[in-house]
Amino acid sequence: MSDAETYDLVVIGTGSAATSVATRCRAAGWRVAIAESREFGGTCALRGCEPKKTLWTVAEAVNRARRLAGKGLAGGGDVVIDWPALMAFKRSFTDPVPQHRAESYADAGIEAISGTAHFIGRNSIEVAGRRLQARHILIATGARPSMPPIEGAELLATSDDFLSLPQLPQRLVMLGGGYISFECAHIAARAGAQVTILHRDEQPLRHFDQDLVRRLVEHSRQAGIAIELNCRAAAVERTANGFAVKSEDGRRFEADFVLHGLGRKPNLEALDLDAGGVAVEKGRLRVDRHLRSISNPVVFAAGDAAAQGPQLTPVATHDADIVARNLLEGCHHEPDYTGVTSVVFAIPPLASVGLTEEAARRDGTSFELRQGDMADYQSVRRTGETAAGFKILLEPGSGCVLGAHLLGPQAQEVINLFALAVRLRLTAQQLNALLSAYPSGASNISSMLG
Numbered sequence: 001m002s003d004a005e006t007y008d009l010v011v012i013g014t015g016s017a018a019t020s021v022a023t024r025c026r027a028a029g030w031r032v033a034i035a036e037s038r039e040f041g042g043t044c045a046l047r048g049c050e051p052k053k054t055l056w057t058v059a060e061a062v063n064r065a066r067r068l069a070g071k072g073l074a075g076g077g078d079v080v081i082d083w084p085a086l087m088a089f090k091r092s093f094t095d096p097v098p099q100h101r102a103e104s105y106a107d108a109g110i111e112a113i114s115g116t117a118h119f120i121g122r123n124s125i126e127v128a129g130r131r132l133q134a135r136h137i138l139i140a141t142g143a144r145p146s147m148p149p150i151e152g153a154e155l156l157a158t159s160d161d162f163l164s165l166p167q168l169p170q171r172l173v174m175l176g177g178g179y180i181s182f183e184c185a186h187i188a189a190r191a192g193a194q195v196t197i198l199h200r201d202e203q204p205l206r207h208f209d210q211d212l213v214r215r216l217v218e219h220s221r222q223a224g225i226a227i228e229l230n231c232r233a234a235a236v237e238r239t240a241n242g243f244a245v246k247s248e249d250g251r252r253f254e255a256d257f258v259l260h261g262l263g264r265k266p267n268l269e270a271l272d273l274d275a276g277g278v279a280v281e282k283g284r285l286r287v288d289r290h291l292r293s294i295s296n297p298v299v300f301a302a303g304d305a306a307a308q309g310p311q312l313t314p315v316a317t318h319d320a321d322i323v324a325r326n327l328l329e330g331c332h333h334e335p336d337y338t339g340v341t342s343v344v345f346a347i348p349p350l351a352s353v354g355l356t357e358e359a360a361r362r363d364g365t366s367f368e369l370r371q372g373d374m375a376d377y378q379s380v381r382r383t384g385e386t387a388a389g390f391k392i393l394l395e396p397g398s399g400c401v402l403g404a405h406l407l408g409p410q411a412q413e414v415i416n417l418f419a420l421a422v423r424l425r426l427t428a429q430q431l432n433a434l435l436s437a438y439p440s441g442a443s444n445i446s447s448m449l450g
Ligand SMILES: Cc1cc2nc3c(=O)[nH]c(=O)nc-3n(C[C@H](O)[C@H](O)[C@H](O)COP(=O)(O)OP(=O)(O)OC[C@H]3O[C@@H](n4cnc5c(N)ncnc54)[C@H](O)[C@@H]3O)c2cc1C
Pocket: 012, 013, 014, 015, 016, 017, 018, 035, 036, 037, 038, 039, 041, 042, 043, 044, 045, 047, 048, 049, 050, 052, 115, 116, 117, 118, 140, 141, 142, 143, 159, 160, 180, 267, 270, 271, 302, 303, 304, 305, 310, 311, 312, 313, 314, 316
């Protein structure tokens, strides 16, 4: 073991919650080290949003070609996904990331270290046989699949495995009706696989508007995805030619690949937080409203590891901004998760920002509702898509946009305008003042607001 090296900041992790803190502190003249146990780049760039969106883009193109077959697109019905070529295309985005990150750390003068970091004292980290002493430490270690109480859970494949499958298996069973299962199911189904989602209750994608979720479930079923509700996975076992999943109510599902879509939890196990005096409760770091450990003021947390907002990239980058400002300007900044936008990249996508009708009713918040089906809108018909709808919640009196929920071919883009409205407390009237390009997804907003 070498003597301790001293730093102003040691960052653990190289994902969306980590890098900008390291680069901003380094730009301010700080001595900074960053440690990573896997390839440099984190989940979003290597194993999450980015590779998933590449696969989704091709699956969506295939879906669109099939839907437009006979509507001027000759041969559209014959378009298929070439899975190995799709994987090669995906790797053209992901493969360069680690090297690129390593070079940018070196250019910035940040010491980048490969290895799993853990605490050896309140302000000391050990990684790759080196002891690093730091004025500040940032935990940005992300999340990992939770270990569910399912017999044979070690047989489950993860989203990492799905996103790098060399060949697509024929029969896939997805456990859990959340983001990962829906997104992977829609991609795999368009690539010709037989897909089943098992969800434990009646409300898959439970943070989304449930009327639109029901519409998406029905549409997914029409696209050939079997969705079993009230079906809690209880056990997985190997069979002669694959796997079998048993549900609590005794049903059995055969598969070649069984995906874990059961939720992710902060990735803290390897850190030896006790050695650092970093308090944890029920698997979550205890941080104050400045994202600082309540038990060790040296330590900050951000992103999925901090688990203060939803496990999403915009939350991780927002946390990173707050931590960088707390480190560089004094510790008085707090994250504000108002108007965090979220999209399930199903086909078509389902998007959401702000208050849902269900939450408003539960909390007794008054609202005016604008809702409707958009399947007949020209912008939707032109894509051949048949499932589209919206629901918007407005504050009575002021007309401020409290929440917006969209299903349809351009939902992932149009939702951002509503997100701006929710975050800045814009009114329906102000949103209606938009002179949007016509025809476009955004030009439907005035019809939605009525
Ligand atoms: C399949 C999938 C699809 C997703 N799609 C979307 C999407 O479309 N939109 C969206 O907003 N969000 C999406 N997310 C969520 C998003 O990827 C995460 O919220 C975001 O990447 C979290 O960033 P982070 O920096 O907190 O963690 P991460 O990016 O996970 O970075 C943590 C890093 O820390 C490293 N690490 C962990 N422990 C140690 C240790 N002890 N020592 C050293 N290094 C360590 C890990 O190897 C990892 O690289 C998706 C997630 C998944 C899994």
